[in-house]
Amino acid sequence: MATRSTKKPAGKPPTKSEIMRKISEDTDLTRKDVSAVFDSLQAQIKKNLGRRGPGVFSIPGLMKIKVVRKPATKARKGINPFTGEETIFKAKPARNVVKVTALKGLKDMV
Secondary structure, eight states, X not given: OOOOOOOOOOOOOOOHHHHHHHXXXXXXXXXXXXXXXHHHHHHXXXXXXXXXXXXXXXXXXXXXXEEEEEOOBOOEEEEOTTTOOEEEEOOBOXXXXXEEEEOHHHHHHO
16 A cells, blocks of 8 residues: 655745845845846846847756747648547747756755
8 A cells, every 4th residue: 555645735936025035034135136136137048048149048056048949830630639530730930949957956956
């Protein structure tokens, strides 16, 4: 017989203001300074993932964010796996997709 895990279900995720308050307390920075750091980080990510940027941004030890260009797909025929009837899948335009990869530091935390 399998045993049931005794872990409690996780509560709600912290809000933006709760995260900023906690970082402010831990680092002795003002909430305004913490907000400025987040704004700067957002600007750096936008710059690196934008059209003229390298398309990759890494937060050391945590995650790597990159933009992947997905090509356009043509309309095609296929079979609906639930009903077995033939359907036509619509064409999709080319698009940019943001991928986030967890790095070793983040994987070790979990």
